[in-house]
């Protein structure tokens with residue numbers, strides 16, 4: 557049952573409230589729906605500009621966390637309110653700090669213009685995380701200008717970011733373009749910007765060349781930029797490119813994120829129903845009667861979907 561507008565939970569404001577609300581959407585259920593509705597109600601009347609949600613993806617170790625931290629620092633220094641959602645399970649959140657491999661982004665209790673949170677990957681099937689879209693809507697309602705979503709670049713599951721983000725940035729290391737992994741997963745085609753990180757390391761220039769020539773075959777080839785997250789070179793140019801890159805048709809805005817949330821919610825509820833049907837034996841009973849010819853196949857799937 558949808559909540560009446562009067563009983564809607566207020567959209568979260570403080571970092572603490574926001575973190576609690578994200579935990580609630582990770583748990584799912586009716587409480588989560590009303591939190592998302594509250595965020596949407598707030599956004600409908602908000603007097604701030606829409607957020608830009610930037611998906612940062614790429615193979616583990618490419619330097620995504622380091623680069624996002626550098627971009628966030630710079631954007632914050634320029635006065636933007638910046639949030640980081642890390643779906644990458646290796647970017648563990650510990651004691652208020654986002655810990656990657658030697659990466660530490662400090663939470664500053666005195667600065668409400670920064671927010672960091674890791675998002676559980678539990679329960680996600682094809683989608684990137686059942687909670688990522690909902691969390692991004694909550695963060696948007698809290699008035700953040702830039703929302704970075706770091707995802708682990710692990711093939712199909714990562715393509716969910718394309719549904720959710722306004723802009724998809726693919727980060728590669730100096731070996732980038734050698735292996736066809738990213739191309740196979742469709743990530744290279746999906747990217748709006750391609751970044752070769754670790755520009756301080758040998759071979760990075762050649763990776764840029766390889767990627768540029770590989771991409772030139774495609775119709776709307778994304779720009780390829782060379783950066784070094786640890787040395788800071790190219791980071792400002794990348795931030796400018798993120799702000800100015802035109803969004804692909806149909807990309808951008810809250811409607812995309814609501815659609816991404818709907819897909820994630822239906823997928824996770826369907827998976828839940830299947831787990832229940834398997835656990836209580838209904839799946840086997842149904843399968844047996846179909847196999848024995850006592851029941852037509854038609855309708856069985858609908859019955860499982862109804863739960």
Ligand SMILES: Nc1nc2c(ncn2[C@@H]2O[C@H](COP(=O)(O)OP(=O)(O)O)[C@@H](O)[C@H]2O)c(=O)[nH]1
Pocket residue numbers: 614615616617618619620621622623644646656657658659753754755756757783784785786787
């Ligand atoms: N040399 C060099 N190392 C980097 C750079 N950016 C990140 N790294 C290192 O690469 C490793 C992986 O970085 P991380 O940000 O955790 O990668 P992620 O798995 O893609 O998030 C860490 O040891 C970083 O310090 C860079 O620009 N140059």
Ligand SMILES: [Mg+2]
Pocket residue numbers: 620621622644646647656706
């Ligand atoms: Mg990381």
